[in-house]
Amino acid sequence: MQENPMSVTAVDFNLADLLRQAGAQIRGRNRADCPRCGGRQTVSLTEELFCCHHAGCNFKGNTFTLARELGLAPKLSSGEARALLLERERAEAAAQVFLARVRGARFGLDALHIELLNLQDEASERLKANPNDETAWEALAYVYSVLPRVRAELTLLSEGRFEDRQAWFEAGEDRGQEMADRILRVGGVPTFDDKWAAVE
Numbered sequence: 001m002q003e004n005p006m007s008v009t010a011v012d013f014n015l016a017d018l019l020r021q022a023g024a025q026i027r028g029r030n031r032a033d034c035p036r037c038g039g040r041q042t043v044s045l046t047e048e049l050f051c052c053h054h055a056g057c058n059f060k061g062n063t064f065t066l067a068r069e070l071g072l073a074p075k076l077s078s079g080e081a082r083a084l085l086l087e088r089e090r091a092e093a094a095a096q097v098f099l100a101r102v103r104g105a106r107f108g109l110d111a112l113h114i115e116l117l118n119l120q121d122e123a124s125e126r127l128k129a130n131p132n133d134e135t136a137w138e139a140l141a142y143v144y145s146v147l148p149r150v151r152a153e154l155t156l157l158s159e160g161r162f163e164d165r166q167a168w169f170e171a172g173e174d175r176g177q178e179m180a181d182r183i184l185r186v187g188g189v190p191t192f193d194d195k196w197a198a199v200e
């Protein structure tokens with residue numbers, strides 16, 4: 001058998017094109033009408049995956065499965081199938097690493113958040129006892145300058161879209177501050193499942 005270190009480009013289709021071929025009407029960047037149940041805008045799609053939300057409709061899959069269904073994907077040789085499997089395992093491993101990173105960052109931010117709230121309580125108590133306690137005023141000023149950003153980042157990391165979380169990890173200090181400012185200005189973030197999460 002020919003061992004061909006193939007690229008997966010043989011199965012590298014564009015999902016929106018495939019959905020059109022399957023009879024779906026694409027509506028905007030990540031919605032489509034369902035060709036199977038006829039639901040309007042019930043199909044969500046990403047670059048890779050699609051899924052109809054209509055109850056009882058099983059129109060879902062990914063680029064590869066749809067290409068297969070449409071008879072467009074060539075039969076894979078065993079070498080190609082193995083390469084595809086490896087590719088998928090690599091993608092899953094990368095996703096695991098990313099999620100672990102998100103968890104780590106959230107853990108750190110959660111701890112910081114609690115620390116800030118404790119500092120705030122402590123400073124408030126001290127100011128009740130002595131309204132001229134300069135150190136307590138400074139502590140409060142610090143808390144109020146940092147807390148909004150921490151909350152914005154916690155919201156982003158907990159519920160934000162994957163690409164936004166990725167951008168946050170890649171952002172330096174200034175860019176990170178810009179992202180937080182923007183989140184605070186609009187009061188929340190678009191979520192990974194196309195909803196909206198408000199900053200608490």
Ligand SMILES: [Zn+2]
Pocket residue numbers: 034035036037038039042052053054057058059
């Ligand atoms: Zn459907």
